[in-house]
Amino acid sequence: KAGVTQTPRYLIKTRGQQVTLSCSPISGHRSVSWYQQTPGQGLQFLFEYFSETQRNKGNFPGRFSGRQFSNSRSEMNVSTLELGDSALYLCASSLGLAEYNEQFFGPGTRLTVL
């Protein structure tokens, strides 16, 4: 069974640009969550999508947005990039059911903003 995949794995952008990251969940998983990891702030929850709807959102500015497609693949977009957006962006997928279900993390996308 294929794991969670993220593309691209590495990305270099300049301030003011925008970027789109992609996450393909494990087959059959309907929930995709996104996290930002930085040395200073650690791992922070961005948002979660379930069946194409945003189900939960963290405390990030509106420059950070996402969406989920009917095949459960998800994209995350960051507009007007700032230096502080440099981070490892991780996505995780799960079945998304009401009771506990295990989340599986992808390898991450390393974004560098110059």
Place this chain on the structure above:
Amino acid sequence: ELKVEQNPLFLSMQEGKNYTIYCNYSTTSDRLYWYRQDPGKSLESLFVLLSNGAVKQEGRLMASLDTKARLSTLHITAAVHDLSATYFCAVGRNRDDKIIFGKGTRLHILP
């Protein structure tokens, strides 16, 4: 607001020694996770603890949960160099997949 605190944040220890990482969380949670992260890598799930008194063990690692004290521990027995990594605890609730992470404990095991 759900907050997670880990201590210590850095730990350097000798091979063969035992040590414990502590994880406190601020409000009621349905599940407690422990993850391992190697440098430049993603998160590897180690344990998920779902109920008070739960204890899970895998090799030299053992995790426990006390929901009344809102405390989880990750105990390392007879540490070996391969266990060097950053360990995160995290908490979540059943109503969604949002996970709140602690800052992580960077563990360095000296040969």
